[in-house]
Amino acid sequence: MGRLFGTDGVRGVANVDLTAELALGLSVAAAHVLAEAGTFEGHRPKAVVGRDPRASGEFLEAAVVAGLASAGVDVLRVGVLPTPAVAYLTGALGADFGVMLSASHNAMPDNGIKFFARGGHKLADELEDRVETVYDQHRTGEPWERPTGAGVGRVRTYDQGFDQYVAHLIGVLPNRLDGLKVVLDEAHGAASRVSPEAFTRAGAEVITLGAEPDGLNINDGCGSTHLELIKAAVVEHGADFGIAHDGDADRCLAVDASGDEVDGDQILAVLALAMREAGTLRGNTVVGTVMSNLGFKMAMEREGIALVQTAVGDRYVLEAMKEHGYALGGEQSGHVIVLDHATTGDGTLTGLMLAARVAATGRTLADLAGVMVRLPQVLVNVPDVDRSRVATSAELRAAVNEAESELGSTGRVLLRPSGTEPLVRVMVEAADIDQARTVAARLADVVKSALG
Structure with a gap:
């Protein structure tokens, strides 16, 4: 199984890549991993769960809540709120971790799941890797340790999150508007x-x-x-x-x-x-x-x-x-x-x-x-290519070297595989916009031929 977590959680087409089973399993795995890491420190764990308004968020939220409660985690459902609100409330409410269901700027069919550690901070890479490992072990047959009776988590709706977050935003402003x-x-x-x-x-x-x-x-x-x-x-x-x-x-x-x-x-x-x-x-x-x-x-x-x-x-x-x-x-x-x-x-x-x-x-x-003047910058997204070979393709490296020589000290080239989508981003910066566009288009063609 390839790495599930990208640069901003796990994303994919809801009910195809990101299923209810995956959301439930990752939530249980996260609870186990954070318990192993000593995050809960012997007390009954608590999690904040929020989502954006996508229709798929309704069933994915239900799966996440079920997974957490089945692992012995008490859940506060804060409903539809921004990602930073869920992060803020995770810290403000003293929760052990938070879960946000969103695919950010992606189109509606997609959705995503991201976890916040205590204090509202994103999980470190090593913890994400451990969550994947534990999830995969269960998926291939290793059973979960399941609480029973009073040990299962309780679920309640937390309606105060909206006003609490808005009050926080207003409170940090240096002056009125x-x-x-x-x-x-x-x-x-x-x-x-x-x-x-x-x-x-x-x-x-x-x-x-x-x-x-x-x-x-x-x-x-x-x-x-x-x-x-x-x-x-x-x-x-x-x-x-x-x-x-x-x-x-x-x-x-x-x-x-x-x-x-x-x-x-x-x-x-x-x-x-x-x-x-x-x-x-x-x-x-x-x-x-x-x-x-x-x-x-x-x-x-x-x-x-x-x-x-x-x-x-x-x-x-x-x-x-x-x-x-x-x-x-x-x-x-x-x-x-x-x-x-x-x-x-x-x-x-x-x-x-x-x-x-x-x-x-x-x-x-x-x-x-106006404190800064933007130099012309062209960004081209090249979809449906093998983004894992960006750093190893000799053909691509030669094309980049040629472009950098052409641009000289007044420009630069950056090729970057997307962390959330199956595409490669080609960025060209130059003093002249026409030159930037020409070089970017040429490099995009090479990306298609070399990595397609």
């Missing part, structure tokens, strides 16, 4: 209630898009992967800016008053300067990834802020932040982690902090984001 008009695109996802409520309580005038989830429309032509709607709406309503979330709201992208995108790198740049001014940018350092735009790196150098770059994936950004005590990190895609207030990327919190900076300075978002 009075006078701002903001468009929010919720992607018909997990933040459809949370984000508008938080922005409204903070004082903003809110216009919402994509806030009517029906279980089937999540990420469908809206949200952070489809910015066309929010760009038009911001201009139409004369809003100060817009914030777009993905399905589980662990990230956000922004749109300025003219309808131009403000990506994760630009958001990081704005927040880095705000936090430095407030004295909360520990180590005068921000953490990004190898996908961070060269323009972001140049801006941070100009401002005297150090940039640490990691592999792609917010889990690797978080690991670097925790290891060195840094306060701010994130990805170009809009995963932004403010470690003093969240244990994972939090799109609603990020949007609120960005809005607070606009309100506090009286400057436009476009003006604030």
